[in-house]
Amino acid sequence: MTIHRCKRCNYVYIDEEQEIPFEKVSEDYKCPRCRTSKKFFVKKQSPK
Numbered sequence: 001m002t003i004h005r006c007k008r009c010n011y012v013y014i015d016e017e018q019e020i021p022f023e024k025v026s027e028d029y030k031c032p033r034c035r036t037s038k039k040f041f042v043k044k045q046s047p048k
């Protein structure tokens with residue numbers, strides 16, 4: 001399972017819980033919690 005974590009606030013974007021995989025969201029995506037931009041998200045593979 002792929003997740004992306006916001007480096008600023010630790011918000012986690014879980015592809016399987018969203019309609020769009022993180023890689024496909026628009027470049028102007030903002031973290032819903034701290035409003036930081038997509039480039040501050042780091043990709044992680046999480047174990048099931």
Ligand SMILES: [Zn+2]
Nearest residue numbers: 006009031034
């Ligand atoms: Zn954030």
